[in-house]
Each structure stands twice: as C-alpha cells, then as structure tokens.
Amino acid sequence: DVKVTQSSRYLVKRTGEKVFLECVQDMDHENMFWYRQDPGLGLRLIYFSYDVKMKEKGDIPEGYSVSREKKERFSLILESASTNQTSMYLCASTPGGGGGYTFGSGTRLTVV
Amino acid sequence: TQLLEQSPQFLSIQEGENLTVYCNSSSVFSSLQWYRQEPGEGPVLLVTVVTGGEVKKLKRLTFQFGDARKDSSLHITAAQTGDTGLYLCAQADRGSTLGRLYFGRGTQLTVWP
Numbered sequence: 001d002v003k004v005t006q007s008s009r010y011l012v013k014r015t016g017e018k019v020f021l022e023c024v025q026d027m028d029h030e031n032m033f034w035y036r037q038d039p040g041l042g043l044r045l046i047y048f049s050y051d052v053k054m055k056e057k058g059d060i061p062e063g064y065s066v067s068r069e070k071k072e073r074f075s076l077i078l079e080s081a082s083t084n085q086t087s088m089y090l091c092a093s094t095p096g097g098g099g100g101y102t103f104g105s106g107t108r109l110t111v112v
Numbered sequence: 113t114q115l116l117e118q119s120p121q122f123l124s125i126q127e128g129e130n131l132t133v134y135c136n137s138s139s140v141f142s143s144l145q146w147y148r149q150e151p152g153e154g155p156v157l158l159v160t161v162v163t164g165g166e167v168k169k170l171k172r173l174t175f176q177f178g179d180a181r182k183d184s185s186l187h188i189t190a191a192q193t194g195d196t197g198l199y200l201c202a203q204a205d206r207g208s209t210l211g212r213l214y215f216g217r218g219t220q221l222t223v224w225p
Contacts, residue, residue: 043200050211096211100145101147101157105154
C-alpha cells in the first residue's frame, strides 16, 4: 500500500525554537506539498517541490522554509516558531503530471 | 487565484437520510477531485472527474460534474455514521503539470445514529 509518512503525529514546541517536520513517501512521486489546515480557513499551501532541490512558494510561505535533498523526503522548517504557527500540518505527494494527492496523517503542532 | 466555494459549511443529519453537498468555482475546471477527511487524519481521495456532465458512483456516493465544468455535487444516499467527516473538493491548476490543487474549505458532515 502506498504511503506518505509524517514523522510525528503531535508536537509541542516553545516560541522561538527551530522546528523540523519530516515527510517521506514511498511512491517515487515527483511532486510534494506542505499545507497547513486551520478551522474555517481550509487547507493553505505553504511550499511545494517538483523535483529534488527544487521548491516553489505557495500562498503562505512566510516564516517557513523547506528542504528536498532526496526525492522521497520533503522537510518543512519553522525557522523560529511562533504561536500563530500552531496548526495541523499536512504533507502530500502526487506523480509528475498531476493527479490525486496522497496525504500523510498530519502533524498537529502546538507552539507555546 | 482559483476560488472554490463549498456549501453547506456544516451538515448534521440522522442515519438513513440522503444529502447533497456542492462545490462551485469562479473558473472552469480542468479536473475536480473530491476528498474525505476523518478526524485526526489526512484527506483521502474519493474520485476525480474530468468531463463535463460526468457522473461517477462509489457505492452510496454519487459525484456529478456540471456541464459547464464550473460546479460539482456529491450526493450520499442513506447516510451512515461512517460517512462522518470533512468533504473537500479540489480543482487542478489549469495549464500546470506540477500537480498543484486548490481546495475548497469543505463541508463538515456529521451523521448521528
């Protein structure tokens, strides 16, 4: 069964910490995405990547960066966590040329 | 920016009832996808519709794509408690091969026993 795995289901971090969220897919997909999901706001795209070492900003990239050193792994980095980054973070992947997303189970991040 | 509006935002019904949720776009779809998200999990793809007027069935779920490819609906017959979840529609970025989707804000469905 194809999978997108996010390293943590729940995280609690302190304001100002550097936070790494990891996502790994086993489907050899070219495209990978990071979204955050907040009540009433839906899914908002933070960053996406269409190839190793390639990245594109989404709609809300401020305060975030990403890394894609290997095709199967896409990391989201919160450079200095703030309370307004408390959210559910979802990683997804899709083959080149588009198609349906396969999502991970999400990481619920709380910044205190 | 491609804008997707979903309605209703919330829906609460009894088991056995029928329901329809809607997805409307400000622009013509190239393709549309429907997802269901259960609490604490990521969304799961239900169906992709591509052709205007297309109807797809998945057990008790019927998905319809408008002729003008600007709207879609999801009809559930005889809802069950297991249908509870957030239903999301998503539209592909036209002209892009990068696979980016634009999501609506979803319909939160609760089915009571």
